[in-house]
Structures are given as structure tokens and as C-alpha cells.
Amino acid sequence: REHGLHAYKLSPDEWTIITELCDVLKIFKDATLYFSRDTPNLAMVIPAMDHIDNVLTDATRASSSLSPPISAVLRLAKKTLNRYYTKTDLSATYRMAMMLHPSHKLQYFENTGWPARWLKMA
Numbered sequence: 001r002e003h004g005l006h007a008y009k010l011s012p013d014e015w016t017i018i019t020e021l022c023d024v025l026k027i028f029k030d031a032t033l034y035f036s037r038d039t040p041n042l043a044m045v046i047p048a049m050d051h052i053d054n055v056l057t058d059a060t061r062a063s064s065s066l067s068p069p070i071s072a073v074l075r076l077a078k079k080t081l082n083r084y085y086t087k088t089d090l091s092a093t094y095r096m097a098m099m100l101h102p103s104h105k106l107q108y109f110e111n112t113g114w115p116a117r118w119l120k121m122a
Helices: 012-035 042-061 068-088 092-101 109-113 116-121
Strands: none
Touching: 012 042, 012 068, 042 068, 042 092, 109 116
16 A cells, blocks of 8 residues: 555655765764764864865865755855854964874974965964
8 A cells, every 4th residue: 555655755866865965964974973972172173174174175076976956065065164164263272272282283284285374373
């Protein structure tokens, strides 16, 4: 018996969108799990945001092969991440935490190609 649910069956295009969405959301799941562990710290926020930004940038470049809704979601996610990333510039706390962290210091900023004026500000 069908119980009238056939109308709610997902189409192949909808399954494609769901699969793409799962792939896109994985980076956010990974970040959530990372910061939910026992030892998250402020010095890891900027590297994590950089990693998410790189993943979103790569996915946005490949978005021509993705469905239009997922391409739109990627652009919106990147825009939202950049808005929050900009807010880290308003507080010296993030840069100070990284400079004081033994595994980062200024080396992280130099290795990731931050402009010299940002390094000086840090």
C-alpha cells in the first residue's frame, strides 16, 4: 500500500542536492566536533577559520559542477564566514593568543601569507 506518500518521494535531482549538501556541510561538522572536544583554545580559531575558508574557496571554484542551490549556499557561507573573520580584526586577543601559542607565534601568519602590514599590526 502506498498511504499517499508517493508525492513526497525525492526526485533524482533532489537526491543530488542532498548529497552535495552533505559534502558541503562536512567541514562545519568537523569544526563543531573539533571545538567541542576537551581542549579547544582561542589560538586555534583563526587557523580553523582559515581552513574552512580554504575548503569553501575550493568548493566555490568547483561550483560549476554543483547544483545551483548548493552553489548559492557556498557563496552565502563564504560571505558569512568572512563577516565573522573580519570581526576577529576588531580584537587583538586572537592575534595575541596565536603569538603566545608555542606552535604558532608569528610563523603561522608568515606561512599563510598574511600581508606585512597585518603582521606589523599583530
